[in-house]
Amino acid sequence: MKRLYYILLGLTTLFCSCNDWLDVTPKTNVEEKDLFKNEQGFKEALTGVYIKMSTTQLYGREMTYGFIDQLAQRYFNNENLETDYDKITWYTYPSTRTQTYYETFWSSDYNLIANLNNLIDNIDKRGDVIHTAGYKDIIKGEALGLRSFLYFDLLRMFGPIYKDNASSPSIPYRTHLNRDVAKLLPASVVADSIVKSLKQAETLLENDPMNIAFPSYDDDSSTDPFLKHRFNRMNKYAVKAELARVYMWMGDKVNAAKYAQEVIDAKKADGSKRFALITDNAQDKVGSTELLFAVNMDSQTFPSRVKSEFMIAMWNKYIILGDGNRLDKIFDTTVDGQNDMRYKDGAGFAIGSNGAYMLKYTQSGLYSPVLQNTMPLIRLPEMYYILAECTDDLAESADLLSIVRGARGLEDLQPFANESEKLYNIEKEYRKEFYGEGQLWFFYKRHGYKTFQFCPIMNMTEARYRFPIPDDETVLGNVN
Template sequence: MKSLRIITITLLVTTLTACNKWLDVQPKTTMKADVLFTTQAGFRDAITGIYSNMTTASSYGTELTLGFTDVLAQTYDNVPTALNHKYLNSANYNYTEAFEQIRIAKLWTQAYKSITNANILLSYIDDKKQVFTGKNYNLIKGEALGLRAYLHFDVLRLFAPSPVMGADRKAIPYVDTYTNVPFPQLSTAQVMDKIAGDLTAAQALLKDADTYGPNRASFDLTEVNEIAGTRRYRMNYYAVTALLARVELYRNNKTAALAYAKEVIDAGLFPAYSPSGQTAAGDNVFPLEHVFSLTIPDLKTKYADVYFLQVADGQNVNSLSISADLLNTIYPSGLNTDYRISWFQDNSAKTKRVTKYTYNTVIPLLKISEMYLIAAEAEPSVSSAMAYLNVLRAHRGLSPLDAASYTRETLDKEIGDEYRREFIAEGQLFYYYKRMNADKLPTLAAFKNKEAVYILPIPVAEKEFGNIE
């Protein structure tokens, strides 16, 4: 895709034969859009194709979760000095190096490829409303709008100034129609308005149609069809609401962020982790907490085993590991009861490897734990905010903190520490630092130029051929 003008003319789809295949998003074939969108099954397969695009290495399979974005957050302290490591320049924020330019261009292109496919689907769906049964039109259209917003938000968080850096500064294009006309480069504030608009539209569509929505109790879950019955890990109503909480906090609208976070928490559909409920090794990633996640059937062999191998120091030049010393600062003395310590295994006497994805096929993109952290940060009362934080701590094996001993400033420091513990290998920590406009990261000296760290350069091809300054 160049300058957002070269539009995909076929959609990646999945041929599905049973309900349990609905979450298996491996591509099987391609089909012309005019043929694909003549049936409800075609729309179903098209939305699954968008998820498939999102599982690639240049998207959430690696770079936007356990790889690039977590390297930017300095999660893995073996990388910044590892000779010939594929992420060496990433860890040192050398975005102009040739390979980094290629990596960054792929991130941009892959995101807009998924956005384009969402737009193709949306360009057909209203005219084909008659092919849908039940409430499936609302489900698929709401899901497509939610995915389009999710993808744009992460492009914004990577390639544009954050609101605190300047909401009126030039940001990225918001591509919301299927066309070959270049889209204008909007400001951060304008893009965030577009994101919020898509999400509120998705909420309205999903509210009464989604089995993972506020009317869940009204559904006979033994009789719902394949589409309506498989909402647990998809862009469901509460995933849209959780994303709204994340979006509103990013632009410092704490009142709205708190309301959205509370709605997800109060739904009671995403129970926080308890070790008594663990039944399998895959529970290591706390799957019941996932409000939205991606299923990647070959997650272990394709991604986890590539970067989190159980090998001696230096044996794998591209391994991602955390030193025992760093881990002890993230989970200091007194936190040895923290259930999250089970996410790590000895790589050697001095290093640890991440095992979150060794025993499961799911990468979380939105979790109930984040909703507790958003509520704690957005709640104006320190005592009420601490109550949210203490719920999360209890479900991580930690003792409660006494609100009387904390000011707003010291409580926010605790919240930041929890972000650092909670989102290892999930790609969210860098965005937290950027939202807070942090002058430095815990393992680094103060930045000489924060913007050169927090704002990735828009690919050169987009500037040459598109409507971008």
């Protein structure tokens, strides 16, 4: 994949479509000197990254509800029964089942990082052409935040189980666009670099206007389109939430809790909560007031794709539950009952005699058009789960989980008896809350689970969790 590091020399590769939420049109194959000659060019360069992130190969499917969630055993289809060998190949690298996915993640993410590095270099050299007050900081802050977000997911996929092997060579970390051979850096060095970059983004986004309001019908003509719907952008609180995630991965519970609490405590100008847990998902299935960061999907293809991929009648290879008992086990209904809105028929799932399928991304009946075609990447409940994991007080941990459970229609938890019971309940809430969002697999990896619910392997080694560096990266000399 030699092209990853050379494709952008002298030009910036952007992407052809444009999402409704941003009033700019990205271009393809634009000469760098022309693209960055004015403010609009910087907007277009940034827009291209968001659009590429929303493709099915990345966060539009495979890194959210697709391949990554399949690894966490979220789906099962009775019409496509797998042999024991077939099940194990999901955790074999390379295999004919897995190789295309992880090689695409590697190539696409590093292509996006190259674009972002090019943008950041140019904003430092040519940023004086950005004349709108505050825009230079916002564009650079978003670019640094996005680059960190992508690097962290690469580290989570291609790096070691951090708590066991933080010094292991993991991935290259580039901050400039050049031809230099990139070294595989220790996971701890990459994580420290991500934190440093996120803190730079945090400073630059300090004055982020955070234009988010629900319900919203997009009738505020006084707001610059570039600054609307900040939940669809790498905003100041998305950066703080990502810092909480990264610190949690590193085992730094003090800083993880600090940033998670800052997000939870965020206030609007009137003193009300900036983000709030929803208590009804009948029309608000992605959790509008919980969205810290989401990407906007292609409005021409996403609604029809959701219908075709999540309907039982279609019997896709995966992403449905052909066994209703599996859904009951995921939500532990024998203990927690069936009142959880994330589970309930017609709300969280459509449940029938043939099984069940998720309704989270259903596009009909939404109470706000701004929520259409939304793919959540970071949501508020994760901040409560991080706090629950960070505290040593077992009663406080149960209370923090109960805040989210209560919003979802479940009873409060009693104080945990020990750390093992605490972790089990946190894992169970990740199972319920982030179905179709790709986060459960990384929870299992962070803790180095030897096995997990429905896992076909009883001894999950690091090699089962860790995607390998694509062969041609090392053969062609791009990394060493």
